[in-house]
Amino acid sequence: MAEGNYSTVTYxxxxxxxxxxxxQLPLFLLFLGIYMFTVVGNLGMITLIGLSSHLHTPMYYLLSSLSxxxxxxxxxxxxxxxxxxVTEKNIISYPECMAQFYFFSAFAIAECHMLAAMAYDRYVAICSPLxxxxxxSSQVCCWMVAGVYSMxxxxxxxxxxxxxxxxxxxGDVINHYFCDLFPLLELSCSSTFINEVVGMGFSIFNIFLPTLTVLTSYIFIIASILHIPSTEGRSKAFSTCSSHISxxxxxxxxxxxxxxxPSSVSSMDQGKVSSVFYTILVPMVNPLIYSLRNKDVKVAFKKFFEGVLHPCKMFTFNGYFDSGKNQKSRGAKSDEKV
Structure with missing residues (x-):
């Protein structure tokens, strides 16, 4: 095929x-249910944190960003x-495919660094509560979130x-359920060396470094937990950390x-199964693991459904930290529960 005919794929x-x-039908119903739970769980957490004044702290600000x-x-x-x-052929146009890949990459990379930022937040709360x-502070949290989205x-x-x-x-068949990097590169008839080098380099930066940050933070957290005199306190703290680590x-x-x-080692079929975890399951379980098991969130749910909160009270960035300043005396104790 001549070089001029290379870029002929329009979909x-x-x-x-x-x-x-x-x-097809069982999987459709399964993933539809998972997606509905994901939307309700994450949108519910964002709304609840915005409406609950006692959740207006840096930790919950990061949680709402994660949601x-x-x-x-x-x-x-x-x-x-x-x-x-539900369709015989799931067709996606070339511009739609590139747009899907762009936004998926942006949010997936942001998730990696947001998890690292949350681990640092827990490190400060447990190791330096005072x-x-x-x-x-509000400025630090603002810069952290801005940095996460910028990366x-x-x-x-x-x-x-x-x-x-x-x-x-x-060919035009992507062996995946969305437009991802390596499945797309398999369809290339031009050199993909630059793409693979950039992909590997950015993957190391966006996966290895945040993972190292998380592990380092939890090493110090566990070391601090071991110095807690109360057996019950250590048990609760370890239980919370194990959920986060999971x-x-x-x-x-x-x-x-x-x-x-390397693309020569990994299998696309195995990659699809692996992708289900971080694209479908993780967004569903994060509200449960990071928020719904927390005592403060349960109290907020109870107050919300009892009608104590004003329905017109809207989310504001400053509100996250104004109430936090009034809770300095009990902030360290509250944070250790998370």
Whole structure:
């Protein structure tokens, strides 16, 4: 095929999770239920944190940002995935595919660094409780969240620009349920060396470094927990940390399995299964793991449904930290419960 005919692909066909007809309807109902739970859980957490004045603290500000990221990148992926179960061919145009890849990359990278920021927040709360409201001030939280989104946008832009230079001529069927980097590169008939180097480099930066931050933070957290004199206090703290580590392990483990292996070693079928964890399941379980098991959130739910809160009280950034300043005397004790 001549070089001038390389860029002839105007649309792609997403292969989906499975081609077995008998599994289409059960999988559609399963993932539809998961997506609905994801939307309700994350949108509910954002709303609850915004309406509950005693949740207006740095930790819950980061939690609401995490919920927004989870809701966003799940919405980028899941609706198109569900379409694959009810249509004979799930067609996505070239511009739509590039847009999906861009927004997925941006939110996935942001999730990695948001988890690292949350681990640092827990480190400060448990290891330096008296300095928590000084270290995690409104300005610091604002810069942390801005940095998280900036790294997501920069990484997604670099990935997408490199992908736009690739010529596709080896078919139009993407062996995946969304437009991801390595499945797209398999269809290339031009050199993908730059894409693979950039992809591997950014994957190491966006997966390895946040993972190292999380692990380092939890090493210091566990060391501090071991000095807690109360057995019950240590038990509760370890239980909370294990839940956080479980969510982090699922997310970073599945990402590493997909992106930190050479393309010649990894299997796309295995990659699709791995992708289900961080694109579908993690956004669903994060509200449970990070929030719904927390005593403060349960109290907020109870007050909300009892009608104590004013329905017109809207979320404001400053509100997160105004009430936190009034709680300095009990801030350290409250934070240790999370």
């Amino acid at each position: 792609f066909i997403l292969a989906g999770l499975t081609e077995k007809p008998e599994l 927004f990221i989870d809701l966003s990148y799940s919405t980028v992926i899941t609706p198109k995935m569900l379409e694959n179960f 300095l928590y409201h000084v270290t995690m 997501g946008l920069v990484g997604a832009t670099v990935h997408t620009v490199c992908l736009l230079r690739v010529d596709f001529c080896k 969510a982090v392990a699922i997310f970073f483990g599945s990402l590493a399995f997909m992106y930190l292996q």
